[in-house]
Amino acid sequence: MSIIAKNLSKTFDGGKTYALKNVNLTIQQGELIAIIGLSGAGKSTFLRAINGTNPAGTGDLQVLGVNVPQLKTSQLVGLRKQIGFIFQQFNLVKNLTVLQNVLVGRIAYAPLWRSLTGIYSQEDKSIAKKALDSVGLEGRYYDKARNLSGGQQQRVAIARALVQEPKIILADEPMASLDPKLSEVVIEMLENINRERNITVIVNIHVLSLAKKYAKRMIAFRKGEVVFDGPPSELTDEKVEAIYHVDKKAMDEL
Numbered sequence: 001m002s003i004i005a006k007n008l009s010k011t012f013d014g015g016k017t018y019a020l021k022n023v024n025l026t027i028q029q030g031e032l033i034a035i036i037g038l039s040g041a042g043k044s045t046f047l048r049a050i051n052g053t054n055p056a057g058t059g060d061l062q063v064l065g066v067n068v069p070q071l072k073t074s075q076l077v078g079l080r081k082q083i084g085f086i087f088q089q090f091n092l093v094k095n096l097t098v099l100q101n102v103l104v105g106r107i108a109y110a111p112l113w114r115s116l117t118g119i120y121s122q123e124d125k126s127i128a129k130k131a132l133d134s135v136g137l138e139g140r141y142y143d144k145a146r147n148l149s150g151g152q153q154q155r156v157a158i159a160r161a162l163v164q165e166p167k168i169i170l171a172d173e174p175m176a177s178l179d180p181k182l183s184e185v186v187i188e189m190l191e192n193i194n195r196e197r198n199i200t201v202i203v204n205i206h207v208l209s210l211a212k213k214y215a216k217r218m219i220a221f222r223k224g225e226v227v228f229d230g231p232p233s234e235l236t237d238e239k240v241e242a243i244y245h246v247d248k249k250a251m252d253e254l
């Protein structure tokens, strides 16, 4: 089992805002899941909870066999080694080469002196190059990250997650900075990774058509609660309307 959430809740503003509310979910190893919902619905909070980045809320959250809210910092390091995170803004070091950026994903496997000095083993370099080849960036190893297009930078970020040899990849709106064509390339790549390597992939996505096309399971959050959980075929227009409906009170508050 990859992830089990039981009555998981998380509040902000001294309990006034529910970012997650009584979330109950079971996610099997190897699933590809798209998370949808309005801005502020709790999508990023859910991913951060899985990664142990949020201060603990209430309820249980088992990830790869450990209960995340109870982990000490040192144990969190062990968990995060198994979880790749891909961000909207790529989070590359622009001044480093493509290869160096990907090698960052090997840090958890390198002895401390190596990661401090930035000297990586031949084996790590070869793993990193293979990952770059697998996302179509062969021949770009020594380019500075800043000289790549947005879509290419996001592929570097995917390669960096891959060399971690993760069991789970969490992607928080990875195509939000990309044009529609590149967005599709990125989700296609995530789908490939999921299928070929049996990595659980959870992707927050605001393009509904792409989510429906690629994910086998969709989970919708609204005000922190799971309001839909099922295959794209069950996501009717009425359900979409309920997920994305902006009520008058919320509009007035904008």
Ligand SMILES: Nc1ncnc2c1ncn2[C@@H]1O[C@H](COP(=O)(O)OP(=O)(O)OP(=O)(O)O)[C@@H](O)[C@H]1O
Binding pocket: 012, 013, 017, 018, 019, 037, 038, 039, 040, 041, 042, 043, 044, 045, 046
């Ligand atoms: N660090 C924080 N401090 C205070 N409130 C927060 C914090 N992080 C999240 N929240 C609140 O929790 C709720 C859920 O936020 P979250 O970022 O998870 O939403 P989201 O679905 O990812 O939205 P978006 O689509 O805009 O990225 C929101 O009401 C948000 O304001």
Ligand SMILES: [Mg+2]
Binding pocket: 043, 044, 045, 172, 204
């Ligand atoms: Mg978010």
